[in-house]
Amino acid sequence: xxxAILTVGTEIxxxxxxxxxxxxxxxxxxxxxxxxxxxxxVGDNPGRLAEIIGTAFxxxxxVITTGGLGPTQDDxxxxxxxxxxxxxxxxxxxxxxxxxxxxxxxxxxxxxNNIKQxxxxxxxxxxxxxxxxxxxxxLEDHGRWIACMPGPPKEMTRMFEKSVVPxxxxxxxxxxxxxxxxxxxxxxxxxxxxxxxxxxxxxxxTVATYAKNGECAVRVASKRKTREEAExxxxxxxxxIEQYVGEYIYSTEGEEFPVVVGNKLMSSSLTIAxxxxxxxxxxxxxxxxxxxISAVFDRSLVTYSNQAKIDELGxxxxxxxxxxxxxxxxxxxxxxxxxxxxxxxxxxxxTGIAGPDGDxxxxxxxxxxxxxxxxxxxxxxxxxxxxxxxxxxxxxNRRHAVLSMFDMIYRxxx
Amino acid sequence: xxxAILTVGTEIxxxxxxxxxxxxxxxxxxxxxxxxxxxxxVGDNPGRLAEIIGTAFxxxxxVITTGGLGPTQDDxxxxxxxxxxxxxxxxxxxxxxxxxxxxxxxxxxxxxNNIKQxxxxxxxxxxxxxxxxxxxxxLEDHGRWIACMPGPPKEMTRMFEKSVVPxxxxxxxxxxxxxxxxxxxxxxxxxxxxxxxxxxxxxxxTVATYAKNGECAVRVASKRKTREEAExxxxxxxxxIEQYVGEYIYSTEGEEFPVVVGNKLMSSSLTIAxxxxxxxxxxxxxxxxxxxISAVFDRSLVTYSNQAKIDELGxxxxxxxxxxxxxxxxxxxxxxxxxxxxxxxxxxxxTGIAGPDGDxxxxxxxxxxxxxxxxxxxxxxxxxxxxxxxxxxxxxNRRHAVLSMFDMIYRxxx
Numbered sequence: 013x014x015x016a017i018l019t020v021g022t023e024i025x026x027x028x029x030x031x032x033x034x035x036x037x038x039x040x041x042x043x044x045x046x047x048x049x050x051x052x053x054v055g056d057n058p059g060r061l062a063e064i065i066g067t068a069f070x071x072x073x074x075v076i077t078t079g080g081l082g083p084t085q086d087d088x089x090x091x092x093x094x095x096x097x098x099x100x101x102x103x104x105x106x107x108x109x110x111x112x113x114x115x116x117x118x119x120x121x122x123x124x125n126n127i128k129q130x131x132x133x134x135x136x137x138x139x140x141x142x143x144x145x146x147x148x149x150x151l152e153d154h155g156r157w158i159a160c161m162p163g164p165p166k167e168m169t170r171m172f173e174k175s176v177v178p179x180x181x182x183x184x185x186x187x188x189x190x191x192x193x194x195x196x197x198x199x200x201x202x203x204x205x206x207x208x209x210x211x212x213x214x215x216x217x218t219v220a221t222y223a224k225n226g227e228c229a230v231r232v233a234s235k236r237k238t239r240e241e242a243e244x245x246x247x248x249x250x251x252x253i254e255q256y257v258g259e260y261i262y263s264t265e266g267e268e269f270p271v272v273v274g275n276k277l278m279s280s281s282l283t284i285a286x287x288x289x290x291x292x293x294x295x296x297x298x299x300x301x302x303x304x305i306s307a308v309f310d311r312s313l314v315t316y317s318n319q320a321k322i323d324e325l326g327x328x329x330x331x332x333x334x335x336x337x338x339x340x341x342x343x344x345x346x347x348x349x350x351x352x353x354x355x356x357x358x359x360x361x362x363t364g365i366a367g368p369d370g371d372x373x374x375x376x377x378x379x380x381x382x383x384x385x386x387x388x389x390x391x392x393x394x395x396x397x398x399x400x401x402x403x404x405x406x407x408x409n410r411r412h413a414v415l416s417m418f419d420m421i422y423r424x425x426x
Numbered sequence: 427x428x429x430a431i432l433t434v435g436t437e438i439x440x441x442x443x444x445x446x447x448x449x450x451x452x453x454x455x456x457x458x459x460x461x462x463x464x465x466x467x468v469g470d471n472p473g474r475l476a477e478i479i480g481t482a483f484x485x486x487x488x489v490i491t492t493g494g495l496g497p498t499q500d501d502x503x504x505x506x507x508x509x510x511x512x513x514x515x516x517x518x519x520x521x522x523x524x525x526x527x528x529x530x531x532x533x534x535x536x537x538x539n540n541i542k543q544x545x546x547x548x549x550x551x552x553x554x555x556x557x558x559x560x561x562x563x564x565l566e567d568h569g570r571w572i573a574c575m576p577g578p579p580k581e582m583t584r585m586f587e588k589s590v591v592p593x594x595x596x597x598x599x600x601x602x603x604x605x606x607x608x609x610x611x612x613x614x615x616x617x618x619x620x621x622x623x624x625x626x627x628x629x630x631x632t633v634a635t636y637a638k639n640g641e642c643a644v645r646v647a648s649k650r651k652t653r654e655e656a657e658x659x660x661x662x663x664x665x666x667i668e669q670y671v672g673e674y675i676y677s678t679e680g681e682e683f684p685v686v687v688g689n690k691l692m693s694s695s696l697t698i699a700x701x702x703x704x705x706x707x708x709x710x711x712x713x714x715x716x717x718x719i720s721a722v723f724d725r726s727l728v729t730y731s732n733q734a735k736i737d738e739l740g741x742x743x744x745x746x747x748x749x750x751x752x753x754x755x756x757x758x759x760x761x762x763x764x765x766x767x768x769x770x771x772x773x774x775x776x777t778g779i780a781g782p783d784g785d786x787x788x789x790x791x792x793x794x795x796x797x798x799x800x801x802x803x804x805x806x807x808x809x810x811x812x813x814x815x816x817x818x819x820x821x822x823n824r825r826h827a828v829l830s831m832f833d834m835i836y837r838x839x840x
Contacts, residue, residue: 019465024448024452024465025452025462025463025464025465026452026453026456026462026634027448027449027450027451027452027453027454027456027462028636028637029449030444030445030446030449031444031445031448031449031465032444034438034441034445034467035441035443035444035445036441037441038438038439038440038441039440039441040441042440042441048439048440048441049439049468049469049471049474050439050466050467050468050474050478051433051438051439051445051465051466051467052464052465052466052467053448053464053465053466054463054464055463057463060463060464060485063484064464067481071474220440222442223442286728288707288710290714291711291714292707292710292711292713292714292715292723292726293702293706293707293708293709293710293711293714293726293728294707294711295707296702296706296707296728296730297705297706297707297708297711299706300704300705300706300707300728300730300780300824301706301820301821301824303781303782303783303820306730306731309706309730309731310730310731310733310734311727311728311729311730311731311734311738312706312707312728312730313725313727313728313738314700314707314710314714314725314726314727314728315725316710316714316720316723316724316725316726317720317723317724317725319724320724320725320768323767323768324725324727324738353737354734354737366714367717368717369717406715406717407715410714410715
């Protein structure tokens with residue numbers, strides 16, 4: 013099955029917003045074994061919209077659109093879909109009720125424009141909208157399909173997972189399940205090479221690697237007759253992948269590193285404090301993105317100057333003088349210092365040269381030390397990890413340092 | 427003049443990467459008064475590539491492509507451009523020299539594949555590549571143009587600004603200049619409403635507003651006979667915009683808030699320390715994104731727990747008890763505390779309820795206090811700002827709080 017993704021919206025052609033809907037849909041359709049041949053974006057122009065749908069159907073069985081379903085004059089995806097697929101709009105009373113109830117819950121009155129949203133093609137399959145008022149739909153004509161969804165990503169992704177996936181499963185006669193495995197510490201090309209025996213010749217489950225902000229993810233997708241079969245196939249495949257690269261995996265549920273570590277800290281009631289230098293607060297910022305983390309996260313002391321390291325963390329002036337601020341000794345004193353001061357179970361620290369400048373004869377940009385101090389409850393020991401990447405990009409170095417801190421905790425606390 | 431943007435690359439159709447090239451090109455082409463009618467993405471498939479270019483030329487005078495210019499078999503944009511525009515590839519010796527010298531500087535040997543990159547259409551205009559080896563080019567046929575650039579955003583954006591803009595200026599017989607004004611504290615619809623008298627009926631300079639991560643930007647673009655004329659027109663327009671919304675503007679050069687404040691701190695040699703609660707380190711993280719900031723940034727104490735506020739900042743237990751951690755009194759004690767402890771000229775603090783939960787009877791999610799303590803050099807006073815947005819999204823609240831901290835400094839220190 014071959015698909016085209018069509019985004020409708022002048023704001024994309026103006027460059028006002030980035031087209032993330034196409035990224036999401038591409039991944040999910042590929043997961044399902046549906047080939048995506050084209051992405052198109054057009055503005056709110058009926059002639060061009062009709063023409064591009066016609067062009068897409070030359071090669072594709074299915075066109076998936078987002079956008080242009082709103083209640084204003086500009087929004088004409090429904091009308092054009094009818095025109096191309098030979099149908100007409102009729103009032104759908106069940107949708108009208110749905111929209112009315114939704115607006116009631118918002119304490120908002122129904123307007124003429126809202127009523128228009130209940131007009132849909134006469135023979136379409138309706139996709140209800142859990143997150144907004146514009147419903148989506150799918151429409152068939154001579155074995156070709158068009159599926160139309162609203163543009164706001166929140167509404168679209170929910171509608172896709174809840175209603176479009178089951179519809180596609182019926183259409184393609186199978187159940188589609190996918191999982192994302194997240195790894196840290198291995199590059200994408202290495203990951204691909206190591207996994208080659210697993211990836212090679214594999215048609216179901218499919219296995220694909222993705223680079224993602226300094227980490228790599230592996231997506232595993234399966235399409236089988238039943239959900240159980242698909243889930244079983246995926247579980248087996250994940251087990252096999254774990255045999256090859258298990259040491260790098262930190263989530264088989266697509267969760268990000270701060271979420272994984274944050275949840276483990278909360279569930280095991282281990283408290284933590286951090287001492288940051290080159291990351292400037294990024295570790296604390298990432299951890300506190302998680303609601304409820306205040307139960308275990310006490311403080312992070314961002315000690316950028318040497319004086320701050322001495323004042324706040326009790327790093328010895330001799331240590332700074334003898335070994336420098338970017339050293340194993342300083343990293344360990346920082347981690348120890350913050351743990352003892354905060355009275356937490358875990359102290360984590362980072363010190364490094366983020367760049368782009370700041371090389372010395374012995375130490376160059378990209379050099380980072382991560383210190384970990386573990387109290388009684390965690391075995392009572394101190395560790396340090398040295399990272400020596402020789403990369404000059406400040407932001408990449410800082411991001412990698414933060415991930416390394418989470419990795420250091422994940423690998424040594426549990 | 428009407429344009430289509432064509433992205434060539436299977437990785438986009440797989441959803442592996444987001445198409446940011448189209449966003450960049452859309453903005454810049456619109457700045458220049460060139461209407462963008464379509465975005466297309468196709469994979470490395472010669473038939474589809476040729477067909478989509480043909481489709482684009484039905485409505486457009488110019489097709490701008492990115493991607494598919496690499497040296498491997500997959501890369502075929504050059505060949506297809508020749509096929510559609512009636513030309514053929516020839517060896518360009520100046521490019522061959524350029525690539526050879528570039529590889530020499532990398533200490534890399536020239537390969538067969540590198541030599542292939544010097545093959546370009548016989549009658550094209552060449553765009554040299556400052557950041558990679560694949561050159562770009564523009565090719566005309568019967569008053570229609572195709573311009574091809576490499577896919578990596580770094581290479582593409584540099585080539586565009588340096589070579590494609592001048593070529594488009596010749597083509598459209600004018601000089602194109604644009605500036606981005608950045609504001610904080612006003613929503614996009616308010617900004618648009620207030621600026622209506624300036625925007626309305628304006629054809630040159632063009633004025634457009636954009637929402638951007640909790641802030642709003644205004645883009646001003648002008649196309650005139652000479653660069654001086656365009657710059658003059660833009661300067662006049664910016665002056666006019668300042669009359670309407672000057673109080674919200676923090677940069678007329680498109681710089682982000684941390685960069686603007688960081689540079690002002692460095693140029694005026696004012697030192698700063700921060701005390702963060704609900705932002706968890708985001709302020710420090712943002713400020714330390716700027717290379718060289720260690721000259722003025724001393725420390726940020728992320729005091730998430732009440733005990734940390736007492737220990738680290740000397741916030742009085744009575745204050746926390748009587749007014750709570752999220753209060754004007756606590757914010758001011760935090761700012762004062764960190765400034766005195768670090769011995770800096772400026773102390774800035776933040777405390778708030780980021781959400782999504784954590785409402786109390788008197789205080790609800792979204793409530794944030796920013797404290798500012800200024801030493802002798804800055805007038806010696808304390809200020810507090812209350813933000814009461816009643817938004818439940820943790821990330822939006824946190825991001826807004828950080829921007830408010832920069833705004834608080836920007837508006838009160840200089």
